[in-house]
Amino acid sequence: MIPPTYYLVVSIILFVLGIIGFFIKKDLITQFLSVEVMLNAANLAFITFAHSAGSLDGQIIVFFVITVAAAEAAIGLAIILLVYRKHKSIKTEDIHLMKG
Amino acid sequence: MNTFAALYPLLSIVVGALVVLLLEVFLKRKNRDYLAFISILFLLNAGRECIRVWNQGYTYFDGNLQLDNLALLLCLILTLATLLVILISMKYLRLQNVNFGEYYALLLFALSGMIIMVSSTDLLIIFLGLEVLSMSSYALAGLKIEDVRSTEAAVKYFLLGSFASAFLVFGLAFLYGAAHSLDIPAIVNFFRADTSLSLMALAGLGFVIIGFGFKIAWVPFHMWTPDVYEGSPTPVTAFFSVGPKVVGFAVLIRLFQLYWSESLNSQIVSSSLWVIAVLTMVAGNLLALRQRNVKRILAYSSIAHAGYLLVALLAEDNSGLVFYLFVYLFMNIGAFTAVIALSKKGTEYLDLENYKGIGFRYPWIGATLSVFLFSLAGFPPTGGFLAKFYIFASAVHEGFIWLVIIGVLASLISVYYYLRIVVYMYMHTATNDIEIDAYNPALFLVLFLCLYGVLQMGIFPGNVLIIIKQAVASLPIF
């Protein structure tokens, strides 16, 4: 039996990795994937807490978060596709019309 | 009382959105103004339902949907904001080639998300409402498909917005772990009972605050605001500047009920919010000084206003906060309406240079825009002055002397960039001819309504204040 703290540590590591990935990667798809990693880190934390509290609420919440992530993926990929058609690139440094 | 009637306002909006969506694909008419009128009908119906259940305290879904008076008042404010935005969009969409029927459906979906947020006390439901709002907003920001800036705004908003919601979800997970529930009363009770330092709950709350801070645009989290405001279609910008702020503060009012007493946890939270408030007021106003694009100026001004609103939140002046939101709705949408009025087919005049001499060429637009800018800067006798006055007065009363001093200094800075637009309109002679063909009864109706709102709240705020006091009294007292 692995104690819940371990899951929590994994979840925090995943979350931090997501943040790092979001900031150091320079293309939109990878940044978006980092956000998905962060969401899944939160899911893991929810399940851990639900398990240690012995209630089902946390697991139901995960369903909702998964749905939200899917909807976000659909609209996000559509927007990124639009960017690609406009700029012929999905690198962040190519998207710099507005500044200041 | 647990009754199906509690669903009516929300149901009216959602059904309206679906009807608009279906009409768009089945009728395929070139002129889409009829969709706007249909949406307005559904909005009016939702407003009527809100007024009808005033003071009834209806709930549904086992109390997850709670229409107390505060929720109803905020629903009315948001419905009004959406109504005004739809009115100013009709002509704009045709002129700027954004002629999609989905626009109205997306606005209504965003409104339904906001109504879900203000009328629930469960953070999970609030999160879902926020996502409904955000998804519609991402699409709305990118709707001007021919304009590269709009696409850029959409992608920036989407990336940073989803980043912020990931923070929010992670924070919710930690709050759930600490309090074993996502119901706001349960969380508040947990914080009040737990006098020792609870790192997990604090981290959770911090992440939740960061998540909402992104949506409201507080200063360390404001990077997306100017770009998104500049790139989005202007009516959508008006919507962004009001809607997310109102709902964000509505949720925070519920979450920070009385700051959970004197415990160590609440001390830490309130001092970090103090720092954010100072940063937001100062940086928002300073960064606005060097902008030349009117939409960007208004973007930074909306950041600064988020800072003043945070002062109200810190001072626990809920009625002052709601009053400020109400005034802010009128003055900000009014200012954006004037900006929209200064446009012609395919072009918008957004640079300060274009505003030279506008005050004499188009006296009605110039005069109303000046009033809105005076109100944003906080001059009497406009609503903006009273709203700021109430907030700062209650902050002094609560002992936030330094915060108020910084806030007043920051709003003195803001006078410069608001008045600069007025100076350009009246003191400079026009160098280039600005042709506008946005004369439209709907635009003038909105300008008039906003002017009326700003002056009414500045001169006779009594009636509005009574209603707001009634609404705020419906918050549970611990």
Next chain:
Amino acid sequence: MTELFLVFLINGLLGVVLVVVNKITGPKRTNPIKETPYECGSPYLQDRIYPIPIKYYMVAFLFLVFDVEVVFFYPWALIFKKIGSPALIFMFAYIAILGIGFVYAWKKGAFQWEK
């Protein structure tokens, strides 16, 4: 437990150290052939990934959304008997909203393979 942890720690550190030392001290010689993508040693066939037609993306997006929405049917089916008719009504409302989304995508021509 501690021993297991130590084993992982030492092995992991060893791996990191070896890779880093190799990166720092190893010679760096490069030539055009080394820079080309590796395809099992044979000469590579195409020099880049060609864009895939947009209709695939449309179907993928729609599949993504509708596929995940179905996740709510399972918990609903578990407690359906306990709640009874309200559960049925709400699920029908849910399906109706999904159906409207489907009809919208259909009428917009998202499923038209040949334009």
